[in-house]
Amino acid sequence: MALEFKLPDIGEGIAEGEITRWHVQEGQTVKENDPFVEVMTDKATVEITAPASGKIASIKFAAGATAPVGAVIAVIETAGGSGAALPKAQAATASAGAPTDRPAAPAPKPAAAASGSASASASASAAAPARAAAPIADGGNGGVAVAAPSGERVLAAPAVRRRARELGIDLREVAGSGPAGRVSGNDLDHFVQSRAAGRSAAPAAPSRAAPTLARPVAPAPVAGGATEERLPLRGIRKRIAERMHKSKATAAHFTYVDELDATNLVDLREALKPSAAEKGVKLTYMPFIIQATIAALKKFPMLNATLDDEKQEIVVKNYWHIGFACDTDQGLVVPVIKDADRRTLLNLGAAVQDLTARARESKLSLDEVSGSTFTITNAGNIGGLFATPVINWPEVAILGVHKIADRAVVKNGAIVIRKTMYLSVSIDHRVVDGATGARFMNEVLQLLEDPRRLLLGSL
Numbered sequence: 403m404a405l406e407f408k409l410p411d412i413g414e415g416i417a418e419g420e421i422t423r424w425h426v427q428e429g430q431t432v433k434e435n436d437p438f439v440e441v442m443t444d445k446a447t448v449e450i451t452a453p454a455s456g457k458i459a460s461i462k463f464a465a466g467a468t469a470p471v472g473a474v475i476a477v478i479e480t481a482g483g484s485g486a487a488l489p490k491a492q493a494a495t496a497s498a499g500a501p502t503d504r505p506a507a508p509a510p511k512p513a514a515a516a517s518g519s520a521s522a523s524a525s526a527s528a529a530a531p532a533r534a535a536a537p538i539a540d541g542g543n544g545g546v547a548v549a550a551p552s553g554e555r556v557l558a559a560p561a562v563r564r565r566a567r568e569l570g571i572d573l574r575e576v577a578g579s580g581p582a583g584r585v586s587g588n589d590l591d592h593f594v595q596s597r598a599a600g601r602s603a604a605p606a607a608p609s610r611a612a613p614t615l616a617r618p619v620a621p622a623p624v625a626g627g628a629t630e631e632r633l634p635l636r637g638i639r640k641r642i643a644e645r646m647h648k649s650k651a652t653a654a655h656f657t658y659v660d661e662l663d664a665t666n667l668v669d670l671r672e673a674l675k676p677s678a679a680e681k682g683v684k685l686t687y688m689p690f691i692i693q694a695t696i697a698a699l700k701k702f703p704m705l706n707a708t709l710d711d712e713k714q715e716i717v718v719k720n721y722w723h724i725g726f727a728c729d730t731d732q733g734l735v736v737p738v739i740k741d742a743d744r745r746t747l748l749n750l751g752a753a754v755q756d757l758t759a760r761a762r763e764s765k766l767s768l769d770e771v772s773g774s775t776f777t778i779t780n781a782g783n784i785g786g787l788f789a790t791p792v793i794n795w796p797e798v799a800i801l802g803v804h805k806i807a808d809r810a811v812v813k814n815g816a817i818v819i820r821k822t823m824y825l826s827v828s829i830d831h832r833v834v835d836g837a838t839g840a841r842f843m844n845e846v847l848q849l850l851e852d853p854r855r856l857l858l859g860s861l
Contacts, residue, residue: 405454406474409441412768416443418470420637421463430458432478439475442637446771447764456480468636557584565590572629638733649795652711653830657790658839660847664806665821667853678751688726689750691778691803693856694849696722696743699776702842704834705799706775716833725774725794726754728761735761736794738774747856778803788824798833802826
């Protein structure tokens with residue numbers, strides 16, 4: 403029989419999901435609970451396993467398409483059934499949302515697989531013009547590298563897209579050597595080398611006398627020309643856009659900045675790093691900052707709250723679920739450490755390490771990116787003096803952590819070099835007064851300037 407597999411309700415009020423990667427293709431035989439498809443919602447990427455054993459009769463949504471919850475995304479011909487009787491035309495018609503009229507592209511090889519949403523973009527239909535073979539080195543898939551026809555969505559990882567934009571290259575002009583024409587970093591290198599060789603091989607124009615009458619001369623064509631790339635706003639990026647707009651349109655942002663003498667914090671972390679490493683934990687500054695933040699939140703609980711606009715109620719949270727912003731290839735993700743106040747410094751370090759690694763691999767569950775009561779964002783490893791973070795709505799405050807640098811400061815009447823950093827806290831002024839925000843910051847500073855007090859709860 404033919405089993406219609408519908409996109410399940412993943413939870414958290416999710417209404418749709420983007421198909422980021424198929425682990426199967428039409429005609430392939432699968433076993434129940436085998437990896438089947440990866441779906442990215444506005445919060446996380448979820449891997450769904452095969453609901454039954456059988457043969458894939460049809461795939462209804464190509465990689466990159468968005469499917470509503472409840473839509474049939476694939477048909478499986480189970481044992482003893484008549485799935486083969488499904489006509490080809492029916493197998494190529496999507497039941498809802500963005501359709502595809504071709505089989506899904508084969509799953510990328512493990513060595514070339516990329517995590518997240520943008521790494522599995524939509525391919526063109528089989529009805530599109532055939533790709534022309536390009537005489538460049540094969541990228542390791544055993545096939546011929548081909549360039550995408552005009553208007554077709556090109557398969558490429560986020561890092562490759564970013565590099566192409568920096569080089570001013572239209573990915574549609576690059577011959578992709580990966581599965582289904584996927585463009586790799588090597589393909590970009592070949593393209594740049596070929597373009598440079600073409601320019602250097604151009605013959606020099608012969609010299610001749612200037613014409614009697616000056617005539618307008620058309621500018622020399624630029625390789626590639628002025629191009630644009632339109633990227634669909636969906637998945638994590640769409641969620642970020644919605645939340646940032648909601649936050650700026652709703653909360654009355656107010657930012658307070660202060661300077662932290664981090665010399666003792668730097669020394670304590672360096673002293674504890676070897677012991678943490680023996681237990682498999684790479685100790686960063688974030689666990690110290692989380693502990694200091696929680697202690698300050700307990701003294702100033704209005705910053706650990708939300709504002710229910712509909713009921714006109716301030717909801718003060720008597721639990722401390724700390725989110726921390728994590729930069730990934732797919733965009734900004736905020737993993738959440740639940741009940742962070744109950745964890746030791748070492749346990750917090752392990753949690754930060756684990757959640758960060760899985761965020762960058764798009765392997766976080768919905769629960770691990772939901773329910774934060776306060777957020778910390780850290781751009782210190784990138785640079786900059788300080789920033790004014792946007793509140794992670796519906797929270798009412800966010801702490802910004804910035805780079806540590808050697809600066810000349812006055813201490814005990816003398817100019818000395820100290821390790822300093824700026825901290826900034828953005829606050830919803832509808833809920834929290836500026837004075838309260840300043841006192842909260844003072845508490846955080848005092849704890850981090852004498853971080854030994856944080857160890858009273860033991861490692």
